[in-house]
Amino acid sequence: MKWTPHASTSLDDALAPWEGATSRRDFLKSSGLFVLGFGATGGAGFIASANGQRPNGDTAPYPEPDFHDLDSWLVVHEDETAVFYVGKTDGGQGTGTAIRQMMCDELDIGFDQTTLVMGRTDLTVDQGGSGGSDAIERDGTVARRVAAEARRALFELASDRLGVPVDGLNAREGVIFSNANSSKRVSYGQLVGGQRFDVILTGANVNAITGIAPIKSVQDLRLVGQSIPRYDIPAKVDGSLEWAVDVNLPGMVHARNVRPPIVGATLVAIDESSVRDLPGFIQVVNRGNYVAVVCEREEQAIEAAQKLEVEWASPEFAPFPSSENLFDYLRNTTPELGGSARDNGDPEAAFADAATIVTAAYDVPFQGHTAIGPAHGIADPSDGQLTIYTNDMKPYSLRTGVAEFLGIPAEQVRVIWMDGPQLYGRTAADDAGFEAAFLAHELGRPVRVQWMRHEETAWDTKGPAFAFNLRGGLDAKGNVVAWDYRARVANYAHVGYNEPDTVLIAQLMGIRPERPSPGGARPPDEMYAIPNRRHETQVVRFPQAFETPLRTGNLRDPNGPQTTFAGESFIDEMAAAAKADPVEFRLRLLRGSQEDDAAFRRTRSIAVVEAAADAYGWTPRSAASNVGTNRILTGRGFAYAYRISTTIAHVVEVEVDRETGRVWVKRMVCAHDCGLVINPDGLESTIQGNLLHGISRTLFEEIQFDEEKVTSVDWRTHPTITHMDAPDQIDIVIVNGDPNPDRPDLPPYGAGEPSHRLVAAAIANGIYDATGVRLRRIPFRPEQVLDALDT
Amino acid sequence: MSEITLRVNGKTHTVDVEPSTPLLYILRNDLGLRGPRFGCGLGQCGTCTVLMDGRAVRSCMRPVERVNSEVTTLEGLSMEGELHPVQQAWIDEQVPQCGYCQNGQILTAKALLDENPDPTDAEVRTGMNGVLCRCMTYYRIQAAVKRAAEVMATGEAGSSERGVDR
Numbered sequence: 001m002k003w004t005p006h007a008s009t010s011l012d013d014a015l016a017p018w019e020g021a022t023s024r025r026d027f028l029k030s031s032g033l034f035v036l037g038f039g040a041t042g043g044a045g046f047i048a049s050a051n052g053q054r055p056n057g058d059t060a061p062y063p064e065p066d067f068h069d070l071d072s073w074l075v076v077h078e079d080e081t082a083v084f085y086v087g088k089t090d091g092g093q094g095t096g097t098a099i100r101q102m103m104c105d106e107l108d109i110g111f112d113q114t115t116l117v118m119g120r121t122d123l124t125v126d127q128g129g130s131g132g133s134d135a136i137e138r139d140g141t142v143a144r145r146v147a148a149e150a151r152r153a154l155f156e157l158a159s160d161r162l163g164v165p166v167d168g169l170n171a172r173e174g175v176i177f178s179n180a181n182s183s184k185r186v187s188y189g190q191l192v193g194g195q196r197f198d199v200i201l202t203g204a205n206v207n208a209i210t211g212i213a214p215i216k217s218v219q220d221l222r223l224v225g226q227s228i229p230r231y232d233i234p235a236k237v238d239g240s241l242e243w244a245v246d247v248n249l250p251g252m253v254h255a256r257n258v259r260p261p262i263v264g265a266t267l268v269a270i271d272e273s274s275v276r277d278l279p280g281f282i283q284v285v286n287r288g289n290y291v292a293v294v295c296e297r298e299e300q301a302i303e304a305a306q307k308l309e310v311e312w313a314s315p316e317f318a319p320f321p322s323s324e325n326l327f328d329y330l331r332n333t334t335p336e337l338g339g340s341a342r343d344n345g346d347p348e349a350a351f352a353d354a355a356t357i358v359t360a361a362y363d364v365p366f367q368g369h370t371a372i373g374p375a376h377g378i379a380d381p382s383d384g385q386l387t388i389y390t391n392d393m394k395p396y397s398l399r400t401g402v403a404e405f406l407g408i409p410a411e412q413v414r415v416i417w418m419d420g421p422q423l424y425g426r427t428a429a430d431d432a433g434f435e436a437a438f439l440a441h442e443l444g445r446p447v448r449v450q451w452m453r454h455e456e457t458a459w460d461t462k463g464p465a466f467a468f469n470l471r472g473g474l475d476a477k478g479n480v481v482a483w484d485y486r487a488r489v490a491n492y493a494h495v496g497y498n499e500p501d502t503v504l505i506a507q508l509m510g511i512r513p514e515r516p517s518p519g520g521a522r523p524p525d526e527m528y529a530i531p532n533r534r535h536e537t538q539v540v541r542f543p544q545a546f547e548t549p550l551r552t553g554n555l556r557d558p559n560g561p562q563t564t565f566a567g568e569s570f571i572d573e574m575a576a577a578a579k580a581d582p583v584e585f586r587l588r589l590l591r592g593s594q595e596d597d598a599a600f601r602r603t604r605s606i607a608v609v610e611a612a613a614d615a616y617g618w619t620p621r622s623a624a625s626n627v628g629t630n631r632i633l634t635g636r637g638f639a640y641a642y643r644i645s646t647t648i649a650h651v652v653e654v655e656v657d658r659e660t661g662r663v664w665v666k667r668m669v670c671a672h673d674c675g676l677v678i679n680p681d682g683l684e685s686t687i688q689g690n691l692l693h694g695i696s697r698t699l700f701e702e703i704q705f706d707e708e709k710v711t712s713v714d715w716r717t718h719p720t721i722t723h724m725d726a727p728d729q730i731d732i733v734i735v736n737g738d739p740n741p742d743r744p745d746l747p748p749y750g751a752g753e754p755s756h757r758l759v760a761a762a763i764a765n766g767i768y769d770a771t772g773v774r775l776r777r778i779p780f781r782p783e784q785v786l787d788a789l790d791t
Numbered sequence: 792m793s794e795i796t797l798r799v800n801g802k803t804h805t806v807d808v809e810p811s812t813p814l815l816y817i818l819r820n821d822l823g824l825r826g827p828r829f830g831c832g833l834g835q836c837g838t839c840t841v842l843m844d845g846r847a848v849r850s851c852m853r854p855v856e857r858v859n860s861e862v863t864t865l866e867g868l869s870m871e872g873e874l875h876p877v878q879q880a881w882i883d884e885q886v887p888q889c890g891y892c893q894n895g896q897i898l899t900a901k902a903l904l905d906e907n908p909d910p911t912d913a914e915v916r917t918g919m920n921g922v923l924c925r926c927m928t929y930y931r932i933q934a935a936v937k938r939a940a941e942v943m944a945t946g947e948a949g950s951s952e953r954g955v956d957r
Contacts, residue, residue: 042807092888092926229885236890237881237897239826239865246825279792279809298817299809372830372838372925373891421891422926451832681885685931689888692927715835715923723919726929728912755899 006696010237010345015726017099039096046109049709056694062414067206069127070199073104073146078193080174082107082114086143087127088135088207089119089233092371093689093752094682095135097230098185101223101678102140106147106215108171109188109221116231118415127206127376129394131497131554133643133750136678137308138336140748142209146201149211153199157191203643218676218745226682231420244418247378247389252446253282254298255439256305258291259455260508261710263498264315264544267291274309285442289511289547292439294447316396318707319544327363327777330467330488335538337518346533347473350482358577360570362468363777364760366490366703369555370718373421374456375428377436386413388437391420392429394497401430401498405506413437418577424693426497426553428460431504438505457718458710459504461553462517462703464491468566469499473532478578480589482532485523487563493517495553507547516545519552519564524567525642527602529592550614550618550703550709556690560643560757561697565778568639568761572623573774575677582638582765583613599645599746602740604673607739609640612649613673623765624772631658634666635770643754646674647735650758654766658789661782665695665763670755675746684732687755693729694759702779720780799824800867810856815839817855818864825895826865830923837895837922847895847902865894868901877901889948890924897921900936909940915944 042692052077065072075083084103090096097146100116101476117124127139151171159166162184169176176191178184203209218224235241258360260267267289275281280296281304295301321329351357378389386408392398395415403410420429430451439447451459466489473482493516495502501513522537529652542550575585586609596602612618627633633656640649668691677683700719703712712718737746768774773788796805801821804820805885813832830838832851839851842863849921850862868875874882877900887893896919903918910918915936924932924935 013909092890094838187903195910205867229882231885233882233890235895236887238869239824239894241890242825242872243828243891246819248823297808297812297816320920370925372889372923374830419890422889450829453835469802472852518932668923685885685888685928686929689926693925694931696927714831714833720923720925720931721927723916723929723933724932726916726927730930751838784881 007504015303025129029317029442035434038571061411062122064121065123066127067209068148068201068203070123070146070201070211072105072113072349073143074150074197075081076192076681079113079188079234080113080181080187080193082109082174082188084114084116084147085124086116086118086139087129087396088139089125089395089417089423091130091393094230094679096230096232097228098136098678098682099140099143100231101226104143104220105223106144107151111173111228116671119395121395122414125206126396128250129392129396129417130777131393131425133754136748137750138207141215142207142221145210146216147198147211148215149201150197150582152186152211154191154214154245158186161191163590170384182458185593186496195297209255219436224676224678225680227679230682236419239420244378244389244391244420245373245376247418247448249378249380249446252378252448253296254441255285255435255447255449256301257303257435257451257455258308258310259294259459260289260312262314262315263314263319263548263622265289265312266315268311268313271309275304275307278304278307280549280678283443285439290505290508292298292435292449293444298448298774304305317543319548319704320542320707322706323365323702323704326465326490327467329384329413330465330490330540332599333540335488336541338536338538338744342523342532343673343684345482347532348532349765351471351473351484354481355476356474356573357728358474360470360471360567360573360774360776362470363741364466364565364567365778366462366465366550366717367697367701368456368457368462368556368703368712369422369424369427369460370720371418371421371425371427371460374451374453375418375432375449375460376450377429377433378448379440381440381444382446384412385448386440388415389415389418390415390429390432390433391418391423391434392427392498393496394430395424397431398433401500401503402434405434405503406437406441416632424556425558426495426555427460428456430505433655434497434503434505440511454713457713459549461495461551461555463555463558464489464552464561466521466562466566470566470570472570472574474574474578475508480528480530480574483534485535485567487521487523487537487566489521489537489559490540490542490550491517491519491521491552492539493545493551493610495551502551504551512546516541519558520645521563524563525560526567527536527605527642528571530587530589550705556693557643557753559755560641561694561760564639564641565760567766568641568758569764569774569776572638572761572765576623576768579622582623583609583618584620586638586640587699599749600740601642601645601647603740604735604738605640605642607735608647608671608673611733612638612651612669615671615731616651616669618651623769626774631672632656632769633658633768635765635768636765637762637769639758639765641758643750644755645749646751646754648672648754648758649733649753650762652759652762652768654763656767656770656785661786661789663691663699663763663767663780663785664725667729667731668727669731669733671733671735671738672683672755674749674751674754675737676748677736678748680734683734683751686733686752688730690752690756692721692726694756695725695727698763698778699725699759701782794885797855797858798861800863811854813851814841814853814855814858814862815850818850818862823881824864828891828894830892835891836896837899838892838896840895840922842898842902844851845902845905847899849862865897868897874899876942877904877935877939879937880942884931884935884938886928886931892922892924895926896932899930901941904936904940908944910936915919
C-alpha cells in the first residue's frame with residue numbers, strides 16, 4: 001500500500017484540541033501576526049504549515065525559541081488573556097497550575113485570564129523538561145522573573161499612555177491604574193495585545209534568565225499560597241483530554257516490538273511468512289537485534305508480534321545472577337569502581353573504644369517504574385520533518401537525541417509533550433519515542449508504537465539494587481561515636497535521558513557508548529552530629545552491561561529510598577541498642593552540633609522531627625518495648641531525612657498480622673518543610689502520592705529475574721499497592737519555611753521526592769516496634785514477614 | 792473482517808473488524824473515544840474499564856463479538872454536559888495526578904455506588920480494589936467515592952473536608 005503524506009491542515013486539526021481556544025496558533029491565525037512569542041522563522045514555518053504551504057528543503061522549520069526573548073515566554077492577547085510558555089512538563093503533580101499561579105502573581109493578572117503551554121520544543125524554551133523535583137524551586141523562580149519583567153514593560157507603556165510616573169501606578173487583574181486617580185486606567189490587552197514586548201532578557205543560561213524588574217516579596221503574592229484547583233483535572237475526569245496515547249493521525253499505522261527471549265541473545269533469522277498472511281500486516285522492521293512488526297491496526301500489530309517466528313542464538317554467558325542470588329553477588333564480586341565521601345574523624349579508633357558495636361546488613365532489590373500505561377510514542381514524518389508526540393518528561397533531549405540517532409538536523413524535529421502515565425524519572429517513554437521516530441523514518445508514514453505490559457515491567461529502566469553493610473559504635477552513655485557505611489550498588493551502566501547510544505533500540509542495534517556511566521549514590525542525607533564517619537559506595541557490574549533489562553536509570557528520588565532505608569533503619573537499631581526513644585535519639589544527634597548551612601537544614605531538621613512527633617502524639621519509649629500477643633500487632637516507626645534543601649520526618653503506624661504476614665500502614669504523619677508553598681493542596685496531593693508509592697516499594701515491589709531474563713512481567717508477578725493497602729489516615733504537617741521568626745521567609749524548595757525517601761525506613765522501624773523483629777530486606781511481602789517472624 | 796454493530800454512549804456504530812478484536816481497540820481507534828486506555832491487556836489493572844449492563848467490564852479482554860449490550864464509556868457518563876456526581880466528586884477531591892487510570896476508577900466507583908449506594912470504608916476498598924493506580928491516588932479516590940455517595944444520597948454537594956471526614 002502506498003501512503004500519501006496527508007495535508008498539513010490535518011496535522012493542524014490533530015493539534016487543535018490539544019491547544020485550546022486561546023492557543024498561540026489561533027491567535028496568530030486570527031491576528032495575522034506571526035512573530036509574537038517565537039522566532040520569525042519558526043512562526044513563518046508554522047503559519048505556512050497551517051495554510052498547507054510549509055516550505056520544503058533546507059529551511060529549518062522547528063528552531064528553538066530564544067530564551068533571551070521575553071516574547072518566547074509570554075503573550076498578551078487583545079482579549080485580555082495571556083498565555084505563558086514554559087519548557088517544563090507536568091506529570092500530575094500540579095506544577096503547571098503552580099507555575100501559572102507564580103506567573104500570574106508577578107504579572108498581576110487573574111488566574112482565569114491565563115493559560116499555560118508546557119513542553120513543546122517548537123513553542124516553549126528549553127528548560128530541560130522535568131526532573132529532580134525542581135520545577136517550582138528553579139524554573140518557577142525563572143518564570144516569576146520573566147513575568148515580573150513583562151509587568152515592568154507594561155508599566156512603562158502605561159506610564160506613557162496615562163501620563164503618570166511608574167511609581168504612581170498599580171495593577172490588578174490585568175489592568176494598570178493610577179494610585180491617585182483610579183479612573184486613569186489601561187488594560188494589558190490595550191497596551192500590548194497582539195504585539196511583541198521586544199524586551200531582551202539577560203542571563204548566561206535559561207536558569208539565570210532575568211530582566212531588570214525584581215520579583216515581589218512573599219507578602220505581596222496573592223495567588224501563591226492558595227489551593228487553586230488544578231486546571232488539568234476536569235478534562236481528565238470527563239474523558240475529553242487528548243493524551244499522547246490518543247494521537248491518531250491520518251495514515252497512521254501501529255507497531256509492536258519483539259524482544260529477545262533471553263537477554264544478550266543474537267538474532268539469527270526472522271520467518272516473515274509466519275505473519276505475512278495476517279490481516280493488516282505491513283512490514284517487519286529489523287536492525288541488529290531490534291525487531292518490530294507494523295500493521296494497519298493496533299490489535300493486528302499485537303497479534304503479529306506474538307506470532308512472528310524469530311530464531312535467536314543464546315548468549316555464551318549468563319547476563320546477570322538470578323534475583324535470588326543478587327545480594328550475595330553484590331557482596332562477593334570485586335567492585336569495578338569505588339568512591340568515598342563525607343568522611344570525618346577516625347572511625348577505627350572510635351570503634352576500638354566503643355562500649356557497644358552494632359552491625360546490620362540491608363538489601364534493596366531492583367525496582368521499576370512499571371507505569372500504569374506502557375511506554376508509547378507517535379512519530380509523524382510528514383513533509384520530511386519529524387513530529388514526535390510523547391509523554392516523555394524530557395522532550396528537549398528527546399528531540400536532539402532522535403535527531404542524532406537518525407542523522408537528521410535537530411531543526412527538522414519537534415517534540416510535543418502531552419499528558420501520559422506518571423513521570424518519575426528515566427522511563428521507557430524515552431525508548432518508545434526513539435522507536436516511533438525510527439519506524440516512522442523507515443516507513444515514511446506516521447507510526448504509533450506502544451509497549452506491551454510484559455515489556456514495560458521487564459524492560460523499562462530500573463532503580464538499582466543495593467546491598468548495605470553498616471557498623472555503628474556507641475559509648476557507655478549511648479552516644480553515637482562511630483559510623484561506618486558501606487554500600488554496593490548494581491549501577492554500572494546508568495542510562496541517561498534520551499542518549500542516542502543508551503536508549504534500548506540503539507543498544508539492540510549494537511550501538512554502545514564508549515564507556516559505561518556508573519550511577520553515583522550519596523550516602524544517606526541527614527544532619528546527625530557523629531564525630532567519626534566513614535562512607536563508601538562501590539559499583540558492581542554484571543556480565544551484561546548493555547542491551548539489558550536491568551539497565552539502571554533515574555527512578556523517583558534516585559537512590560534516596562535505598563540509602564535512606566539503610567541509614568534510618570540503622571539509626572533506629574542504634575537507638576534500640578542504646579535503649580533510647582527513637583525520636584529523642586535523633587534529636588540528640590541533630591542537636592549535637594551548631595553547624596548549619598544557608599538553608600538552615602539543621603534547624604529545619606529539628607523542626608520537622610518535632611512537628612511529626614507532635615502531630616502524631618508521640619510518647620517516648622524505646623522501640624519494641626511493648627510487643628503484644630494478639631494476632632494483630634501494632635507499632636510506630638519514625639524516620640527523618642533531608643533532600644537538597646527540603647527537610648522531612650515521618651511517623652507511621654503499622655499493623656502486622658502474625659498469621660498472614662500482611663503489613664498494613666494504617667496511619668502516616670509527614671512533617672514537611674519545603675520553604676514557600678505555592679499550592680497547599682497540590683503539595684499535599686504530591687506528598688500523598690510519594691508516601692503511597694513509598695509504601696508500595698517497601699511492601700510489594702521487586703523486579704525478579706532468573707539467569708536468562710526478567711520474570712516480573714505483569715501485575716501478578718510484580719504486585720503494587722492497591723486500594724486495600726491505602727492508609728486510613730494521612731496527616732501532612734506543612735512546616736512552612738524557617739521556624740526562626742527573625743529570619744525572612746525561605747524560597748520554595750523541591751517537593752515530592754523528599755517525602756518518598758524515608759517511607760521504607762519508617763515502616764521497617766514500625767514493624768520492629770510492633771514485633772521486635774527487624775526486616776532488613778525490601779520488599780516486606782507477607783511470606784517474607786512470616787519467615788522473619790518465624791526466626 | 793465482518794461488520795459488527797455496537798451501541799456506545801447512546802449511539803449506534805457499525806465497524807468492519809475481526810470479531811475477536813478486543814472492544815478496547817474499537818472504542819479507541821474506530822470510535823475515537825479517549826476514556827478507556829490500554830494498561831495491561833490482561834484484565835489486571837482496570838485502565839480499560841467500560842460499563843455494560845451496569846457492570847464494570849475490562850474492554851481489553853472482551854472480544855467485540857461478545858458485546859451484547861450497550862457500552863458506556865467515561866465520555867458517556869455525563870448527561871447533557873452535566874457531570875455525573877462521581878466525576879464531580881473527583882474534581883472536588885482533586886483526585887487525579889497523571890489521570891491515566893482514572894477512567895477505570897471513576898467507572899468502577901459508579902458501578903459500585905449503583906449497586907451499593909452507601910458503602911462502608913471497607914466496602915469501598917473491596918469494591919475498588921481491582922483498579923490499580925501508579926500515582927497511588929487511592930486515598931483521594933476513596934474520599935471521592937464517599938463524597939459521591941453522600942451527594943447521590945442527598946442530592947446536595949458533600950460537606951466533608953478532604954482527607955478528614957472519611
